[in-house]
Amino acid sequence: MKKVIIAGAGHAGLVLASKLPASEFDVLIIEKNSRENLGHDWEDRFTFELLESVTGKSINDFPDNSWRYRGDSAFISPSKRTSVPVTYSENDKQKVMWRKPLINMLITSAEKAGARFIYNTDITGPIIAEGRVTGIKTDKEEYYADIVVDCAGVFSPVRSNLPEEYMIERNPGRGDLFYAWRAYFDKCSDINPELPFEVYMYHEREQGLSWCCTNENSVDILIGRIDKLTDEKVNEQIAIFRENHPWIGSSIINGGSYGYIPVRRPLSVMVADGYAAAGDSAFMTMPMNGMGIDLSIKAGIILSEVLAENIDKDYTADVLWEYNRRFHTECGAEASKNEGLKNAILSLPYEGVDFLFENGIIQSSDLAGAGKKTSFISLLGKLKRGLKKPKYLFAILSGIIKGSKNAGVYKNPPAVYNKEKIVQWKDQIEKNIVKIL
Numbered sequence: 001m002k003k004v005i006i007a008g009a010g011h012a013g014l015v016l017a018s019k020l021p022a023s024e025f026d027v028l029i030i031e032k033n034s035r036e037n038l039g040h041d042w043e044d045r046f047t048f049e050l051l052e053s054v055t056g057k058s059i060n061d062f063p064d065n066s067w068r069y070r071g072d073s074a075f076i077s078p079s080k081r082t083s084v085p086v087t088y089s090e091n092d093k094q095k096v097m098w099r100k101p102l103i104n105m106l107i108t109s110a111e112k113a114g115a116r117f118i119y120n121t122d123i124t125g126p127i128i129a130e131g132r133v134t135g136i137k138t139d140k141e142e143y144y145a146d147i148v149v150d151c152a153g154v155f156s157p158v159r160s161n162l163p164e165e166y167m168i169e170r171n172p173g174r175g176d177l178f179y180a181w182r183a184y185f186d187k188c189s190d191i192n193p194e195l196p197f198e199v200y201m202y203h204e205r206e207q208g209l210s211w212c213c214t215n216e217n218s219v220d221i222l223i224g225r226i227d228k229l230t231d232e233k234v235n236e237q238i239a240i241f242r243e244n245h246p247w248i249g250s251s252i253i254n255g256g257s258y259g260y261i262p263v264r265r266p267l268s269v270m271v272a273d274g275y276a277a278a279g280d281s282a283f284m285t286m287p288m289n290g291m292g293i294d295l296s297i298k299a300g301i302i303l304s305e306v307l308a309e310n311i312d313k314d315y316t317a318d319v320l321w322e323y324n325r326r327f328h329t330e331c332g333a334e335a336s337k338n339e340g341l342k343n344a345i346l347s348l349p350y351e352g353v354d355f356l357f358e359n360g361i362i363q364s365s366d367l368a369g370a371g372k373k374t375s376f377i378s379l380l381g382k383l384k385r386g387l388k389k390p391k392y393l394f395a396i397l398s399g400i401i402k403g404s405k406n407a408g409v410y411k412n413p414p415a416v417y418n419k420e421k422i423v424q425w426k427d428q429i430e431k432n433i434v435k436i437l
């Protein structure tokens with residue numbers, strides 16, 4: 001019987017717990033929140049089929065009122081002079097689900113598979129013995145296992161206290177995170193714009209974006225920046241939204257809190273002897289739009305397969321490298337690709353972003369694919385228009401090229417856990433990173 005500790009009831013850990021049979025694995029999930037307080041009070045977009053495959057439930061069995069279709073979008077330039085519509089066909093419409101029912105479905109699956117939960121317990125760091133992670137420290141007691149799976153989010157106290165020789169990045173740098181505040185306000189008049197989901201790039205000319213999504217009975221506001229937000233900043237931005245959205249009411253009916261989203265390439269190395277990171281603790285999101293649920297679910301599935309295939313082995317870094325390698329070839333390469341473009345856009349002055357919008361260099365197809373569909377070829381077609389301001393165009397082009405190069409590096413990690421080869425591989429990644437100015 002293998003003992004598995006999952007640090008934090010994150011999506012990847014819950015999926016992993018759902019997939020490990022109780023006959024072979026003793027799974028313990030340790031979470032700082034109470035079960036009732038788990039999960040943000042807002043809706044997320046993700047691939048529903050993945051949730052269906054993990055829980056074995058069809059969309060028709062999802063709890064009542066837990067999900068809906070989101071309306072079409074308009075992306076608005078910093079000067080607000082240009083708006084690019086992004087519309088979806090009937091088959092392609094974006095679905096969103098409330099976070100709490102999503103987490104509840106995953107917890108039920110994990111419980112059914114035999115996982116045990118300890119709530120209201122704050123993890124403070126890893127326990128390391130003879131160079132290996134052997135357990136975790138909490139505010140109550142210590143817990144030991146054959147493997148600690150770190151699903152404790154962006155600021156995981158496990159990851160950030162690992163020894164340097166593991167070669168695992170312990171803390172995010174500037175531009176790696178998106179600081180967000182989100183709330184649903186009531187509506188004080190029955191107005192329903194044709195493109196209800198308005199996304200303001202470089203909102204009020206600051207690095208980041210904000211959105212205002214008018215729903216049937218509420219207005220979902222998100223303020224996001226790459227630097228820390230303050231209450232004063234959030235209130236100022238809401239007041240600006242109210243000027244041209246007079247239907248935003250005064251009561252917050254859901255949310256009203258801060259969150260942090262990794263918007264960077266995933267951790268290159270995410271395993272060590274007795275340790276694996278998954279989800280936000282391994283920065284597994286799509287950098288352009290911060291979507292992390294799909295990647296977390298996929299990471300949970302891959303890790304469950306690697307742990308099951310190696311049930312008779314010690315969970316050393318050598319063995320767990322297969323998870324690291326598979327995640328990057330199957331998901332990490334694609335996720336790392338659009339970091340270059342995102343950072344290049346965020347490094348432009350706001351008038352540079354305006355120029356891209358006003359000259360058709362940022363188009364509906366680029367935005368619908370969150371940068372994934374922005375190929376080098378498609379950009380060449382925009383070259384002529386872009387050459388009016390070559391410095392902006394070349395900055396974007398360079399971001400795309402560096403992102404593509406990094407995708408290639410992520411696609412080809414060392415075949416085995418060899419420290420020398422890993423250092424060389426990490427150096428290649430480092431060279432292609434576009435730093436935000």
Ligand SMILES: Cc1cc2nc3c(=O)[nH]c(=O)nc-3n(C[C@H](O)[C@H](O)[C@H](O)COP(=O)(O)OP(=O)(O)OC[C@H]3O[C@@H](n4cnc5c(N)ncnc54)[C@H](O)[C@@H]3O)c2cc1C
Pocket residue numbers: 007008009010011012030031032033038039043044045046121122123124151152153154156157180181182222258259260261278279280281284285290291292293294296
């Ligand atoms: C405003 C906002 C909107 C988002 N929208 C989307 C979206 O539409 N689609 C999408 O795919 N993604 C979205 N994301 C990103 C998504 O939330 C994450 O990528 C996803 O939740 C994966 O994170 P996780 O489960 O790994 O970590 P988390 O959701 O952060 O879970 C970590 C868990 O660990 C627990 N924990 C943390 N520290 C400790 C500790 N010390 N001790 C014990 N437990 C601990 C936490 O309580 C939590 O339960 C959004 C994020 C934000 C902030």
